[in-house]
Amino acid sequence: MSKRKNYIKSCEISEVVTVRLGGFEQKILIEGKRKNLPVVLMLHGGPGSPVPFSVGGRGLFPEWTDKAITVCWDQLGCGINNHKLDDGFHIENFVEMTCELIEYIKLRFPENKLYLFGISWGSVLALGAAVRLPEKLDGALAYGQVLKNLFFNDEVARAFDNAPSKAKQTVKNILDRGSNCEYEILDKNLKQLYKLLTKYTNAYYNKNAKRAPIGKIVFGLLTSPDYSFKDFQAVMKNGYAHNTTLWKELLNIDLTPLLGKVQTKYMILQGETDIITSTAEILKTVDNCNNKNVAVKIINNSGHLPSSDAMDECSRTLLQPIG
Numbered sequence: 001m002s003k004r005k006n007y008i009k010s011c012e013i014s015e016v017v018t019v020r021l022g023g024f025e026q027k028i029l030i031e032g033k034r035k036n037l038p039v040v041l042m043l044h045g046g047p048g049s050p051v052p053f054s055v056g057g058r059g060l061f062p063e064w065t066d067k068a069i070t071v072c073w074d075q076l077g078c079g080i081n082n083h084k085l086d087d088g089f090h091i092e093n094f095v096e097m098t099c100e101l102i103e104y105i106k107l108r109f110p111e112n113k114l115y116l117f118g119i120s121w122g123s124v125l126a127l128g129a130a131v132r133l134p135e136k137l138d139g140a141l142a143y144g145q146v147l148k149n150l151f152f153n154d155e156v157a158r159a160f161d162n163a164p165s166k167a168k169q170t171v172k173n174i175l176d177r178g179s180n181c182e183y184e185i186l187d188k189n190l191k192q193l194y195k196l197l198t199k200y201t202n203a204y205y206n207k208n209a210k211r212a213p214i215g216k217i218v219f220g221l222l223t224s225p226d227y228s229f230k231d232f233q234a235v236m237k238n239g240y241a242h243n244t245t246l247w248k249e250l251l252n253i254d255l256t257p258l259l260g261k262v263q264t265k266y267m268i269l270q271g272e273t274d275i276i277t278s279t280a281e282i283l284k285t286v287d288n289c290n291n292k293n294v295a296v297k298i299i300n301n302s303g304h305l306p307s308s309d310a311m312d313e314c315s316r317t318l319l320q321p322i323g
Contacts, residue, residue: 001223004059008225013069016055016226019104021097026081028101029055029226030108032069033062038113038138039069039105040318043098043122045144047250048240050079052217053117056224056231060217067319069112071105077239080231085243091250095128102129106136116140117318120277120304123268124255131261139265141318144277144304147285148254151193152179155275159201167196179251183244190247202273202303209307259289266294269314271302 008014014031032039042053053061053072056079064070075094077085105114114137118126123142130140157175160168174189181189197203205211222232240246259266268286270279279298286296297317302310 004220005225007062008059011065014058016058019101021100022076022093024076024081024083026073026076026097027055027226029058029072030069031058031065031072033066035069036112037067037069038115039071039109040064040115040117041071041098041101041105042073043116043118043125044073044075045120045122046075046078046240047094047121047246048075048078048238049121050074050235051214051221052212054221054235055080056221056227056235057217058224058226060220063315064319068115069109071101073101074231077243079234079238080227082231082234082238084239085246087243087245089243090245091124091128091253094125095132098125098129099132102133102136113138115318117314118142119306120144120146121250123277124250124253127255127258127262127266130264130266131258134263137264139267141267141269141314143269143306143310143314144271144274145268145282146250146253146255146277147259147282148256149278149281150251150253151190151276152251153275153278153281155278155280156193156197156203159197159203159275163196163200167200171196179248183248186247186251197276201275203275204303204305206271206273206301206303206307209301209309212306212308212311256285256289259285259294260291262291262293264293267317268294268296269299269310269317270296271304271306271310272298272300273302274304276304 011033012035016027016029018025018027044050055074074081077083116126123145126140126142160171174193270282299310
């Protein structure tokens with residue numbers, strides 16, 4: 001704890017500020033060793049899972065904040081910005097909030113370079129914002145790029161060819177029902193599919209790789225100088241439980257056309273065994289989009305959720321050229 005406090009004190013900037021995004025007052029963490037460093041806006045996954053980079057993570061990531069000013073935002077509906085999300089909230093609302101946050105950052109740091117880093121769901125926001133505000137950005141990095149056919153694709157079906165017959169049949173039933181069934185059924189199916197993919201495949205976590213230190217991060221959030229216990233609880237159980245539109249839209253999205261429109265440097269890091277956001281589909285789409293601004297790199301022994309080595313690679317890829 002004392003080491004964390006000392007590090008926070010050593011930073012030229014380490015503060016939680018309130019900004020208005022999408023018509024709501026929301027808190028963000030801004031932290032960096034020096035004020036003249038490039039800025040990286042962290043866009044977490046989920047929707048609604050502000051781990052690892054969240055407002056509660058002050059002082060936890062010196063490997064990032066020594067080289068960049070990180071802006072961490074618990075997206076509306078979770079963590080310190082918990083709020084009940086009714087079905088009036090759509091993907092478009094979160095892309096707009098991301099763009100508003102970019103505008104705020106550029107006003108606050110007009111001379112600093114600005115980059116986006118989106119993981120999974122966060123990659124949807126990163127890609128949308130990169131297409132809309134290329135003049136505000138110096139580049140973007142996405143890990144586990146969401147593109148299309150999330151979960152409901154042939155690769156997921158084939159991944160269970162050698163699984164027990166009961167598991168194989170369960171997966172077949174889920175895929176046959178598809179993503180347009182009643183939300184209560186869809187929610188149950190996705191939770192079941194997550195468990196089966198985790199148990200029988202390397203789609204989420206690659207079993208041959210060291211996992212990122214989630215336990216250490218969770219403890220860091222629990223002891224955060226900025227989180228209340230209520231905020232900590234809202235990392236997992238939050239306003240997204242009341243929304244039925246976001247997942248429906250996410251499962252039926254096709255962002256393929258956006259890759260061809262990107263006018264800033266956009267790097268995709270993709271886990272070798274990721275079939276949730278299909279790595280094979282990403283490779284094919286990047287090749288076909290014919291956009292010199294877009295590139296992809298495969299991370300061995302990593303799935304949809306980045307391994308420890310994959311997180312290190314994200315840091316190297318994003319920070320080395322700009323540090």
